[in-house]
Every structure is written in C-alpha cells, then in structure tokens.
Amino acid sequence: MDSRQKEPSKSNIMTAREVAVKVLREVDFGGVKSDTAITTQFSISPLDAVDKAFAMHMIYGTLREKMKIDYIIQQFYKHDYNKMDADVKNILRIAVYQLFYLSKVPKWAAVNESVELAKRLKNQFLANLVNGVLRNIANNIESVSFKTKGGTFADQIALQYSHPKWLLDRWLKRFGFSEVQELMSANNQIPKISFRINTLKTTISAFRERLTQSNIPFQESPVFGFITPERFFDLEEFLKEGLVSVQSESQGMACLLLNPKPGERILDMCAAPGGKSTFLAERMNNLGHITAIDLYDNKLQQIRSQAETLGINIIETVKGDARKFVPTEKYDKVLLDTPCSGTGVLARRAELRWRLSPNDIVTMQKLQRELLENAVRCAKDDGVIVYATCSLEPEENYRQIESFLEAHPDWRVQSASEVLPAELHQYVCESGAIEILPHRHHLDGAFSIRLVKK
Numbered sequence: 001m002d003s004r005q006k007e008p009s010k011s012n013i014m015t016a017r018e019v020a021v022k023v024l025r026e027v028d029f030g031g032v033k034s035d036t037a038i039t040t041q042f043s044i045s046p047l048d049a050v051d052k053a054f055a056m057h058m059i060y061g062t063l064r065e066k067m068k069i070d071y072i073i074q075q076f077y078k079h080d081y082n083k084m085d086a087d088v089k090n091i092l093r094i095a096v097y098q099l100f101y102l103s104k105v106p107k108w109a110a111v112n113e114s115v116e117l118a119k120r121l122k123n124q125f126l127a128n129l130v131n132g133v134l135r136n137i138a139n140n141i142e143s144v145s146f147k148t149k150g151g152t153f154a155d156q157i158a159l160q161y162s163h164p165k166w167l168l169d170r171w172l173k174r175f176g177f178s179e180v181q182e183l184m185s186a187n188n189q190i191p192k193i194s195f196r197i198n199t200l201k202t203t204i205s206a207f208r209e210r211l212t213q214s215n216i217p218f219q220e221s222p223v224f225g226f227i228t229p230e231r232f233f234d235l236e237e238f239l240k241e242g243l244v245s246v247q248s249e250s251q252g253m254a255c256l257l258l259n260p261k262p263g264e265r266i267l268d269m270c271a272a273p274g275g276k277s278t279f280l281a282e283r284m285n286n287l288g289h290i291t292a293i294d295l296y297d298n299k300l301q302q303i304r305s306q307a308e309t310l311g312i313n314i315i316e317t318v319k320g321d322a323r324k325f326v327p328t329e330k331y332d333k334v335l336l337d338t339p340c341s342g343t344g345v346l347a348r349r350a351e352l353r354w355r356l357s358p359n360d361i362v363t364m365q366k367l368q369r370e371l372l373e374n375a376v377r378c379a380k381d382d383g384v385i386v387y388a389t390c391s392l393e394p395e396e397n398y399r400q401i402e403s404f405l406e407a408h409p410d411w412r413v414q415s416a417s418e419v420l421p422a423e424l425h426q427y428v429c430e431s432g433a434i435e436i437l438p439h440r441h442h443l444d445g446a447f448s449i450r451l452v453k454k
Contacts, residue, residue: 016051017094017117020058024090027063027351034063034351049233057190062090062097063350064188067162069096072144076136088126091118095134099141107138157181161188166358167343174394179439186439187346187353194221194228195235195244196252196275200282200311202243222423222443223249223256242309247275250344250436250446253427254337254388255279257434257450259419262287264332267378269293269322269371274303276337281312290315291331293322323370325378333384334375337448338368340389340396344445347438365395372404376411381453384414388448397447398431404451414450 019041026037038059042052062069073092074081081089091114098110111134119127137144148155154172158165161184171180197207204225211218217230226249229235238244260266260280268277271292281290292315294300300317307315318325322336341361342352368389375385387404389396405411415432417425429435433449 015045015047016055017058017091017113018121019045019047019055020062020094021087021090021117021121023055023059024062024093025086028086028090034059034349049231049236052233053231057102058094058097060190060350061101062093063354064347065097065101065162066093066350066354067159067164068146069093069100071146071159072096072100072137073133075144076133076140085122085126087121088118088130091121091130092133095130096137099134099138111135111138161185162353163187163346164353164356167353167356170358170393182439183437186442187350189347191347191444192219192228193232193246194226194249195238196247196279196282197225197227198243198245198282198310199225200286201241207238207243221249222426223252224421224423226252240309242311245275245278245306245310247279248345248348248444248446250390250444251275251337251388252279253420253424253434253436254386254446254448255283255335256424257388257416257419257448258333258335258384258386260284260288260333264288265329266290267293267327267331267334267375269325269334269336269375269378270338271303271317272296272299274306276335277303277315278307278310278312280335281307281314282310284314286312286314288314291318291327292316293318293320293325295319295321323367323374325374327378330380331378331383332380333386334379335386335388336371336375337388338364338371340364340368340391341393342390343392344390344436344438344447348444361393361395364391365400368396368400369403372400376408383453385411385451386448387451388446390444390446392437392445392447397433397435397449401433401449401451410454411451412454414452416448416450419450 023037023041026032027034038056047055073096095110095114098105099107114134115127115131118130146159148159154165154168158168163184168180171183175183197204216234219228221227235244255276260283262284265288266280268290271277272294277290277292292303297319300319303317341356341364342349346353372387379385387401391397413432416428416434427434427436427441433447436443436446438445
C-alpha cells in the first residue's frame, strides 16, 4: 500500500478518473506512450494540480500492476475477461488499484465513483456489472489470492512483481534471484521526476535560492544542475518561463559524456523530444551548431518550441531517417541516443513491459547497428561518438559495442572517468561505460559509452 498520495479534490474527482480511463484506452489500443497520452488529456481536461497528480498516480500505478490487477478481477468476474468492454475493464482496473494501493481513497469512493463513471461513459447495465464486481472485491480483500494455479515458481514471482515471465527469465540468467527481485521492485516504485536548470537564463545557485524562498521543497541530484522537486507541478511556471526542463539524470549523463564545447558542430541523431539537444546547447552556451534529426514533423516542432522557450537558437531540425542522413560537413561530435527496448525505464514507461517481446530486442539490435554505422560516416576523423540507450540488455549495450569495435578497429572506448566529474565516477563500470541500474543507483536504467578514434 502507498500512503503518500494526496486526496483528490472533490470538485474534479470524477474527471480525474475519466482522464485515467481515456489515457489507458489510448495506451492499450492506440499504441500511444503513456506520458504523451497524459499530456494530451491534461491539455483538454480542466484539472487542478491535485487532480492531475491523482490521475497520474492511477494511470502509472495501474500500468505497473496490471498483471496483478487483472488477476484480482478475474477471481471475481465469472465470464470471459478477454471479451470485456475495454473501458469497463479499465474502470475496474483503476478502481482495484485504488482499493489495493491507495490507502487514502475510501473504499466506498473507489467503488461508487467508478460505478458513476461507467454509467456516464457506457450505460446502466455495465454500471451494474462494475458495481457488482467491485463490491464483491471490496468486501473480500483479505481473501484475494495471489498464487498462480498450476504455474511454476517463476510464474508466481512474475505475478508477484507484475512483470512478464520472459523478461524475468532473461534477467535471472544475468542477475541472481535476489537481485532480480530488487530490480523488479525498483521498477514498481513511483519514479521521481527530475528537472535540469537552464543556465542560459539563470544560475544554478540563484534558481535553488528562488525555490527555497518560494518554499518549494526539492532534493539535490547527483548530477550538478539537476533537481528533483517533491511535487512536479510546483515547477510548472518555471517550465513555462524556460528556467528548467524535464530530463532524467541518466539522459543528462550521456550528454555530459559527449562533453560539447562552445563553437562545435554537434549531431543529435535521434533527437526527439529535444531534451538532449537543448542540454547540449546549454552546455555550449548557445554557441556553435546542433543538428537535431527526427522522422516526424510534430516531434521536430516540439524540439523547436522547447528550444525557443529555453532561449536557444543554435539547433537546426532536420526531418529524415538518421540511418541515411548525409551531412554536408562532418561533425565534431555525434550523440546517438538510440531507440531501444527501454528495459531500464519500466518504472517510468510502465506499459513497455506489456508491449515488449524478445523479438523486439533483436529488431532493435539491427536498427542500432545501422545507426552506429552512419554515426561513423558523420563524424570527423578526430570526432567523438557517444552511443546511449535506456536498455539493460547486453545485446543492445556491451555486445553491440564489442561487435562495432571488431568491425572498426580504428575506434576505441574512452573511459567515462576521463570525461565526467569525480562525483559521477560511481556510475562508470570496468569497461569505461556509464551503466546505471535502477535497483542499484535509484535512477533510470541507462547505458552510454564514448567512442574515439585511436
């Protein structure tokens, strides 16, 4: 149970639940990222900060615990669960999440408000179904079983931690059983949202002082210039002013590993949504040139909009496939934060655990290698390439780089310890790469490595 959540305001409590159901529908059937769907719904729904926090809590919590939640519902639903109406299923899911994980939401509220939501979104008949199932669950919480019937021990552990069994099996081969439990537990924690202070518009010390004077509680980050507020929405106005950006410390470290300098030409090969390009520009004091590539116009517009808000004018956006991009002039440094399986960010992108399959890792490997090959063609002879993923899988990280170096013996790894400040050396592994594991470092999982010519 999690007792840290805020009680939603009475005025918009139904709207918060409705937003949650709509987001889950988009994630389930539209293939939309959860954060994208949330942003869209928030833009059209009049929620205050407390209700937004409540909706986000339900959405991310339901996605993380979906396997366990579905297992609970199926113990009380006597028909074919796979054929249940999608909205009704998600109404039940968020209600069960409230019953089992949100101790400050009264049971009667979780049940009654869900029934009213079903009535409004669907009809009285389905509202009656929701009412029957939820009241039965609420009255029998202590008798709910989390033991799989006829399954293996691994099936039981996968259910306990709400992870797909194939991923559990994969991690067991690499980590010990105890450590895999720690990893899955870390993936089920509410992720912290970190912000990067924009040094083009303020100083780090001045912004910290402004937060203190405004009585906004925050934590210092291990990465200098990053902070983690206690409440995300406390920094909304600062986001609009361009004083901060949302960015994970793990992504920030990949940018620091590239170590861009004012006046350099930089290529960001997979740039959306723009956090990396803009951080590079801030590190360059907005002097030089950054080419940001992406396949989609809307994502490129997002990069341009963010750059404008932050006061950055050195980013050129280019629409295209980064595997085929041919530069008119080669670059001093290339950042390849490549598409990947995302197994390092399952706490933040909870829906990924249900979307991924083993074949996706194979597919990603091929794409990553093609991107790496073009990164070499885009870099100057004395250039630098930083390869980064948010994956924990060796095939996308160490093995990818080992294969690359075998094919390109004129390149080598430069240890991150030679580039990063001393306080970040704790994240550097024996190979010289940055390797961040959620359960060990309490940050988003990530891998990044710096490649230079011999």
